[in-house]
Amino acid sequence: MFTTKSFIKKNKVGHFLKHVREHYLRTDISCGVPECKKCHSENTSSLTKPSNSNNCSIFNYDHYLILDTNIILDQIDVLEEPIISNVIIFNTVYKEVKHRSLPIYKRLNTIIENPSRCFFLFINDHHKDTFVPETAGELINDYNDKCIRQAIKWYIEHLPNKKFILLTDDTKNRQLAIADNIPAYTVRDYVQNLDKKSLIEDKLSRNDLHSASEEKELFPPHLNKIELLKGIKEGSLHQGVFRASTVNFLEGFVNVDDIKEPVLVQGRAGLNRAVDGDIVAVEVFSKEQWVSPSEIILEDEDVDEQEVEEKEEILKNSTVLESEIKPTGKIVGIICRKWKQYCGILKDTSDLGLYQIFVPANKTIPKVRIQTRQVEFLKTQKLVVTIDSWPRYSRYPHGHYVRALGLIGSQQTENEVVLLEHDVPYSQFSKEVLRCLPKLPWLITRSDEEVRVDLREFDICSVDPPGCTDIDDALHCRPIDNTDTLEVGVHIADVSHFIRPGTALDLEAASRATTVYLVGKRIDMVPELLSSNLCSLKEREERFAFSCIWTMDRQANILTTKFCKSIIKSKQAMTYEEAQLIIDDKNKTDAIAQSLRHLNSLAKILKKRRLDQGALVLASTEVNIMMDSETMEPLDVKVKKHFETNSMVEEFMLLANMSVAKKILDEFPDCAMLRRHPEPPASNFDPLVKAGRHLGFDINIESNKTLAESLDKADKSSHPYLNEMFRMLTSRCMLQAVYFTSGTLQKADYYHYGLAVPLYTHFTSPIRRYADIIVHRLLAVACGADRTYPDLLNKEKSTILCQNLNYRNRMAQYAGRASVAFNTHFFFKGKLNDEEGYVLYVRKNALQILIPKYGLECTLFLAKKGETTMFQYDEERQTQSADGVTFHAFDPVTVRLQLDSSNIQHEKFILQLVKPIIRGFSVPALNDLNDGDRTESNEKRKSDEESGKNNIKKNRK
Known part of the structure; x- marks a missing residue:
């Protein structure tokens, strides 16, 4: 049986066409109730007799x-609690949830698919007795509600001995x-009448916690959707993504597509209740109202209402430099909230009763007001909280508690916080995924050997960081007989052999997109059987590879290039340091040593050639944290050491990526997966140019080549770390490199600014990057080594995939940094050190200090809270001066480094100036203190440390 609906539509040439849509109705759809004798179809419902569930005191049945x-x-969040069961979801509702929120739709599916939860999906819109036709001009919400009521009435008539309750907040x-x-x-x-209501009442989403009557309105109203x-x-308005400042809670930016620079928004009225990540509408002021970003660091820590107003006045009255002004505006409405679940702790207050203040771990997220009856327990825990609303009269948004992660201060809890905050998928691989893995023992068969090039006799080796188990690249180099040429090979793990398109394993890898590296922990993109075993190019183990082999002359010119699927057997797996020792040891003359020396020699030529073309050499503060194998506590923090062999491996990986990019673009001009690095806008380089000018260097940013040349010249023998700092500052001016599909951009936009190459992709790390798996598949088709499939050549689907890859890669990077930061803090607990550092930025009320030994960047405030600073700030020259001493960017300093644990949620380093000496501000060096002073200093440190510990203990009680 079916119903029909007709509608008239004009085609492109103006003719009227009649379309008929058929809607099929059925009589065999089961109601899902197990005792029903009327439904004769096979019952796959997970509903049960409701005698042991849904014990609500409102009803006596x-x-x-x-x-x-x-x-x-x-x-x-409430529905995910096991106490809620025996729920019937109508298909009308199910489809609307999917339309309005895909994340919640996925969570709902997880509940429905769990038989123990007893949720049943009833296809009401295709059932003969529950289908309701639409009325002309009827609002979709009214229609959906009508469908729900019709379906419930049918259930009541269908099963008169059963009871059905509708839950709706729509009056x-x-x-x-x-x-x-x-x-x-x-x-x-x-919920408030359930037997175990205290377990889930806190999880109720609240649009408001109390009446707004007689409250002071702190924010202007938002425009409605029609006005926006x-x-x-x-x-008159512009749409963009709001990004909150990391150093000033009263400032943020809106990235608008049609405005070259981000729009600056300041103060509570300007931010107008936007939360980091929201899509907002911004009104841009006329140019005479534009201002410059504040040079003040403002932290929202225990700041009362009066102080907020005072800080807003400071922002309004700040000096505006003509050269520094930015497009300025105010947020007038929210187009799409991007709220998610946030991790953090409750603020240590005892006088708020049911209402508590939640402090997110992410400083760009405002504090959240929640209601809970479990205050004493929750104060001991790291929590997950969701924002529900942000009324105009409330300084903070309102939200509700979702779940507790574990005790505050636990390393396991902190790791989970890092993963949740950065949206890293970290659940165990499902049974469906694991079923896709090959069975052990895994052996190479004769049919495998027939379709692959056998390179097992080649002197292939791998060079990786210490402790690496997911080895996805190996190298070889050998002279070609009777010629002055060399054969050079890059051999990459053939992960795509094990991960076939469309399988559960493939879909999971595509969703995760990348392996995430935390301190002492790795969240694999693919199961360990592949990442650390069958795909890892282990020493003396036969493995499948995808090989890129060049013939080169001694000047590193490529004569021929060949790609093939291969079988290899690595002769040796080395660390960078071990490979360097072999190269440097002249007594080593075996095949591996000679291969490494040839590779190193060619790599130096390749690198020089890249740099001559304008490739940038940037720097960052990468650190290694040595962990205790038993307690998993950090033992030491050191900046990573680099060898020539690091550069050697990097050069050949870059060369392989460029060679593969050319091959796949030639074969698939519209759907090759490539990687581009956009040129940063000139304004991004302002801090770099200004710092160079103060030190007598002209930083030319006209092109990447002129920038590279300027950085090479920005050096002083009297300042050994100066050039490194210039390169670090340059790296912060860059935009992020991104994946894209070739057919979606003009060829001029393919350019990779940092590498100074017109074409680039990722081919060399398929164990830990899904993009590389796609590139392997494209290359295999191009070489005739594998067949294609529809999604591989679908430009639209590839573009959507690239968006996920870019997002996941960015989040993985942030998660890694957050893990390093937490463990660095853990290492410094109880320590008091004087360390050498450099001024990285000069702010209006602080100096940003870089401490190279530990890769730390910390803030040295120039006055305590409530005190007047003795420093004079020169905004034009960006300097701070006091007592005859002037601080510029990159000046060397000595600072006392101490971890402040009094704020459990946001532990931070407290810096004191040791050198240069400024009377009334600097502190004496620890080495100069006598025993009494040293004891007093240590006692103060211990007191501060104990204060933090007592806060934790008090909360745990």
């Missing part, structure tokens, strides 16, 4: 729950349901 769309969207829908004799309640009424869309269409 067993019942099934039926939910409307908004209950699922707003209360998914109109609830009243119409009651008029139809349908029991209907709000979710709050229902009209303003954007007319050009």
